[in-house]
Amino acid sequence: MNKKLLGIMLFIVLLIIVLGAVVIFMLKGNANEDGNKERSIDEVLESVVEIQEITTNLKSDNVVRLSLKLETDSPEAKEELEKRDFQIKDTVISILANTTAEDISGTKGKDKFREALKEKLNSNYMKEGKVKEIYLTSFNSQ
Known part of the structure; x- marks a missing residue:
């Protein structure tokens, strides 16, 4: 048993x-x-905000000219970011003002910039969603 x-x-x-x-x-x-x-490219484009060219000085007295596209997680977040265009540009300029040309050179430097920008935008401004990805569509440093 x-x-x-x-x-x-x-x-x-x-x-x-x-x-x-x-x-x-x-x-x-x-x-x-x-x-x-995986989202289709059409779905991605529905949530992307384009930031026109920004020209600013770096900490190292170099000049950088760049354009961005910010991918959000929703159409509501896209609408919010479009209204915050001036705050995005201010944040980009502030980050770059404390960055040297060496800091932002190469893939690692640009990735670090993207992460810093994404973190600041999400923590300081975004109420309706989040920035998922940041794409540098143009970047020229002199």
């Missing part, structure tokens, strides 16, 4: 483990489908 009871308990434990794994797999699969869904 002990062997029979032990077998039943072992079966129940294995059944619980298998059912738990199936539930976790299904929940994780649904989360990935929603979070990692």
